[in-house]
Amino acid sequence: MRLLLGVLLAVLLNACAGPQLRGTGDLGLIIERATGRVTLVSTSSQQPYARIEGLGDLSHASAVYSRDGRYAFIFGRDGGLTKIDLLEARIVKRVMQSGNAIGGSISQDGRIVVAQNYTPGGIKAFDAETLELLSEVPAEYAPGKFSKVVGLADVPGKKFAYALFEGGEIWVTDFSNPRQPKTQRYPAGVQPYDGLVTPDGRYYLAGLFGEDGVAMLDLWQPEKGARKILENYGRGQEKLPVFKMPHLRGWSVAQGKAYLPAIGRHEVLVVDVATWKEVGRIPVRGQPVFVMARPDGRQIWVNFAFPDNGKVDVIDTLAGKVVHAFEPGKGILHMEFAPRGENVWLSARDDNKVVILDTANFAKLGEISADSPSGIFFTSRAARIGF
Amino acid sequence: MLASKLVFTLFLTLTATLGGARLAIAAEPDAVRQKELVRLVRQDCGSCHGMTLQGGLGPALLPAELRDKPVEGLVATIYYGRPGTPMPPWQQFMTEAEAEWIVQKLMSGFPN
Numbered sequence: 444m445r446l447l448l449g450v451l452l453a454v455l456l457n458a459c460a461g462p463q464l465r466g467t468g469d470l471g472l473i474i475e476r477a478t479g480r481v482t483l484v485s486t487s488s489q490q491p492y493a494r495i496e497g498l499g500d501l502s503h504a505s506a507v508y509s510r511d512g513r514y515a516f517i518f519g520r521d522g523g524l525t526k527i528d529l530l531e532a533r534i535v536k537r538v539m540q541s542g543n544a545i546g547g548s549i550s551q552d553g554r555i556v557v558a559q560n561y562t563p564g565g566i567k568a569f570d571a572e573t574l575e576l577l578s579e580v581p582a583e584y585a586p587g588k589f590s591k592v593v594g595l596a597d598v599p600g601k602k603f604a605y606a607l608f609e610g611g612e613i614w615v616t617d618f619s620n621p622r623q624p625k626t627q628r629y630p631a632g633v634q635p636y637d638g639l640v641t642p643d644g645r646y647y648l649a650g651l652f653g654e655d656g657v658a659m660l661d662l663w664q665p666e667k668g669a670r671k672i673l674e675n676y677g678r679g680q681e682k683l684p685v686f687k688m689p690h691l692r693g694w695s696v697a698q699g700k701a702y703l704p705a706i707g708r709h710e711v712l713v714v715d716v717a718t719w720k721e722v723g724r725i726p727v728r729g730q731p732v733f734v735m736a737r738p739d740g741r742q743i744w745v746n747f748a749f750p751d752n753g754k755v756d757v758i759d760t761l762a763g764k765v766v767h768a769f770e771p772g773k774g775i776l777h778m779e780f781a782p783r784g785e786n787v788w789l790s791a792r793d794d795n796k797v798v799i800l801d802t803a804n805f806a807k808l809g810e811i812s813a814d815s816p817s818g819i820f821f822t823s824r825a826a827r828i829g830f
Numbered sequence: 831m832l833a834s835k836l837v838f839t840l841f842l843t844l845t846a847t848l849g850g851a852r853l854a855i856a857a858e859p860d861a862v863r864q865k866e867l868v869r870l871v872r873q874d875c876g877s878c879h880g881m882t883l884q885g886g887l888g889p890a891l892l893p894a895e896l897r898d899k900p901v902e903g904l905v906a907t908i909y910y911g912r913p914g915t916p917m918p919p920w921q922q923f924m925t926e927a928e929a930e931w932i933v934q935k936l937m938s939g940f941p942n
Contacts, residue, residue, distance in 0.1 A: 476881065502881035520880055543885055561886060591887065608887065634916075636887070652916055684911065684918030687877045688887060749874045750923065774873070792873070 467512035470529045471779070471821035473790065473797055474517075475814045476502045481517065482813050483532055486781050486788075486821055489799055489809050493532035499523040505546040505818055507830065509571060510553035512822035516571070518547040518558055526574060529822070536574045540567055548597045551828075555618050557603050559595040566592055566605060568618055577621040584610030584628075594638020594649055594691065596829045598662055606635035606649040606658075613638070613649055613660050613669050629669040631658035639691040640829040641701075641716065648672075650691050652706055659719060672719045673703070673712055682707025687748035689732050693829035697740030698760050704731035704745075711745060711758065725764060727756045733777065736760075737784040737802055744787060746775045755789070757805070767805055772798050776816070782823035790816035859928055867924065867932060868941050878916065883940060887916065896937050904933045 469487040479501055483493040498504075500521035507516050514535065517525045522541035527534050543562035549555070549571065556569045565581040582590040590607035598604050601618045611633055616626045633653025640647050640662075649658040649669075655677040660669040689704035696702075700722065701714045711734055713723040729751030735744050743758040752774050757767040772791025779788045786808055789798045797811045797819065824830035859867060872881055878888035889895065896904065908929040911919035920929065935941060 500880075500882055500884075502876060503886065520886065521882075521884070543880070545886065593887075636916075653914075685916065686874065686918055688916065749877075 465530065467529055467822050468782070469822075470512065471819065472506060472515055472517075472527075472529070473788075473811070473813050473816050474501050474504045474506070474818040474820075476504065476792075476817040477815040479519075480814065481515075481527065482811070482816075483529055484811065489786075489811075491811055491813075495527055495532060495534060497534065498525050498537075502817070503545065506820040507547060507549040507556070508820075508822050508825035509549070510825055512825045514571075515820065515822075516547060516549065516556050518544050520544060522558075522560065524556070524558055524569065524574060538569075538574050540569070540576070545591070545593065546595060548595045548603055550597055550601050550603075550618065551599055552601065555601070555621055557595060557597075557618075559592040559605055561591040564589040564591050564607075564609075566595065566603065566616065568621055568624065570621075578618075578624050580614075580616050580624055580626055582607050582610060582614070584612060593636055596638060596640040596647065596693075598640050598647065599644040599828070602662075604638065604640060604647040604660070604662065606631060606638045608634055608636065611635065611653075613647060613658060615647075615660075615662070615665060627665060629660055629665070631660075631669045632656060632671060636688050636706075637691040639693050639695060641696050642693045642828060644828040646716075648691065648701070648703075650689065650703065650706070652685075652688070655706070657703065657714075673714060673721055676705060676712055676721065676724075677708060680708075683709065683730065685730055685748060686750070687730070687732055687752075689730070689734070689748075692735075693827070694735040697736035697743060700760070702734045702736065702743045702758070702760075704734050706730075711743070713763075723763060725758055727758075727765060728754050728768060735778055735780070737780055737787070738782065739784050742784075742802060744778050746778060746789075752776070769805065771800065771807075772796070777818050779819035779821055782821065788819050790819055792816060857927060859931055863928070864931075867928060868935075870923065871932060871936075871940065872942070883936070891936050891940070893937055893939055896933075901930070901933055901937070904936075905929045908932060 471484050473482040479498045480496045482491045484491050499519045502520045504519050522544045524540045525537040541560040544560050547558040556571045558567050567579040568577040590610035595605040604615045613629045613631045616624045618624050632651040635649035636652040638649040647660045656671045656674040658669045659672050703712045711725045715722045729747030731745045745756045753770045756765045759766040772794045774792035776792045777790045799808045879891050880886045883891040909921050
């Protein structure tokens, strides 16, 4: 009888324990660029909970998320595309999709993952479930001439917008029929280096390296073509050398204004998103790389290219100037805000750690050790256009 | 006219020879500095050329790609940059001799 009770109790306990359930809304990952590894983290506990190895060359790697935030698709520099499961902390599938890649994106409906490639230049679409290749669009901008693809962004309607560095064009490819994509081309300017779609999905902006200005395409009226904004912002002055290309994403838009890195100038350019006119420029302490708005738009955090990559400037959008300038670590490569922005995570590559700061008072809340950390990606990106 | 062309050619040959000689006798950076330069190339040149130097926005810098390129041209590219391309001048961070050391290492297989 006693034995029977014991067995019964054990069975009951087991049933109660069951599989441990958890959501994905507060998870994320840190790219460890030199070791081909990602560290999985919780933004609630501010602690790592797992590490996954074997992802290849992760220098300049980036990640996008499935709609449920459970799976991350990681695009490695070596052309590797890896799908990982954040809940089971394992690699689900890994394919080598090109020789040299620079990032990727996921469609509005979460069904198609698109990689953008330098070599061979173009984009490739994969089934998000199986990573089966669906179709590819070579960036052949003139007969026999292929361009590196930059600035790939998902835009509404199963479309992707991107820019061609050598081709000087913006392309928009429609994957309504994923195996037979249709592409529209728009002349943009000299050497687009990256691109972004505004958080509402309406405008695609391509930053230009070869000339002072930004190309802008209204995706609601694409037949009007791309036009230049911020033309001649350098006003013919000699450019300062750029030791690292800036990165653009929809995080640049805050409070009806876009905050964009100037090329070859130690400035952040401010543009009114209603008129697309320059409304200001804010001096900062180096060539900006990431110019990122806190999710509420009150602050803009700016990091810099070598040799100023230990500095971070914080702009208050109400005051319109830098209100906090500091050196939070060595080799600050990337910044990621908690979903609602109460804290920010900075990767300090040369300190081999990620530093977590309170955005209200800049106090340090904690740190996570990581081997040459670069990109930090939280699952809150899953629900945002252009991330 | 012909004479001046000849003088010019002679001048070019001489400079090239001198340049070559200078390359050969360029002092190696000390061990600490070598480590710094390796890190600079891998991490910072790497943001465009790739940490494994297989190329990115900038071209690959592996021995096979560089084999047929003149050393002086590569040194000048590092030191002075290449106008019209994103390649910036690195002269504020290294001497010309250090740029030469980097080129020689790139051509023979760059250390980790």
